[in-house]
Amino acid sequence: MNGQGLIKGLAITLKHFFQKEITEQYPDVMPELAPRFRGCLRFEFEKCIACGICVNSCPNDVLSFETEKRDKSKKKKLLSYTIDFQYCMFCNLCVEGCPTSCLSFDHDFELSQFKREDIKMIYLRPEGLDEAQDSPADQEEQKDKEQKQIAAMLKALQKSPQKVLSKLLEGEEDINILSELIQSDQKTAGKIAELIVKDKEKAVKVATGFINKDRKNRAQKGENGEGGDKDV
Numbered sequence: 001m002n003g004q005g006l007i008k009g010l011a012i013t014l015k016h017f018f019q020k021e022i023t024e025q026y027p028d029v030m031p032e033l034a035p036r037f038r039g040c041l042r043f044e045f046e047k048c049i050a051c052g053i054c055v056n057s058c059p060n061d062v063l064s065f066e067t068e069k070r071d072k073s074k075k076k077k078l079l080s081y082t083i084d085f086q087y088c089m090f091c092n093l094c095v096e097g098c099p100t101s102c103l104s105f106d107h108d109f110e111l112s113q114f115k116r117e118d119i120k121m122i123y124l125r126p127e128g129l130d131e132a133q134d135s136p137a138d139q140e141e142q143k144d145k146e147q148k149q150i151a152a153m154l155k156a157l158q159k160s161p162q163k164v165l166s167k168l169l170e171g172e173e174d175i176n177i178l179s180e181l182i183q184s185d186q187k188t189a190g191k192i193a194e195l196i197v198k199d200k201e202k203a204v205k206v207a208t209g210f211i212n213k214d215r216k217n218r219a220q221k222g223e224n225g226e227g228g229d230k231d232v
């Protein structure tokens, strides 16, 4: 029927017109807010996977973040997340798009600040989050990958130690000493292979330690007359 919508609208207006007026006594009495009221946008750092969906879905460029590449993984590591709240129009698109539910609106509506820059909310990466952010499956996968790399490195070291060590050490004599050690001692070979994969700098230090120790041993043996040419 024509005009049905208009009649419905007028009925609602009339209903409210005759209702008792309520004056909210804010700020003495805080108002009762609807459950889905959108106040301040909150962010949970631990849940964010730095996918960028929120940034792309925001029509007002409110959101931005900084990342860096995670060690030994293609995944990105979130360094900081910024919400420039002064431009937010509470459309909820970012919240709806986030796959890990790290964005949400709370009921805090008292958002005014004295300085414009204080409206900006910057979340920095909490310390010690790296280990916590890797899921057990990720950790297992990373461990497996590392073990395979160490096994391959050990194989290469035992097959052609000089070739591998020339990428780690500079002096030819040092390379020869460590090559001999690696070929004669499985434990030394394993340690060096593991360190080359995990921490190259430490591998150089440990390798230098092995070489110096071997030199010292040889010198001592020389002094004691062991293994050298004896005068007849």
Ligand code: SF4
Pocket: 041, 057, 058, 059, 060, 061, 062, 063, 087, 088, 089, 090, 091, 092, 093, 094, 095
């Ligand atoms: S609510 Fe809308 S405007 Fe505000 S940050 Fe999210 S997408 Fe951007």
Ligand code: SF4
Pocket: 047, 048, 049, 050, 051, 052, 053, 054, 055, 097, 098, 099, 100, 101, 102, 103
């Ligand atoms: S959509 Fe969610 S998970 Fe993806 S970057 Fe934004 S806040 Fe992080």
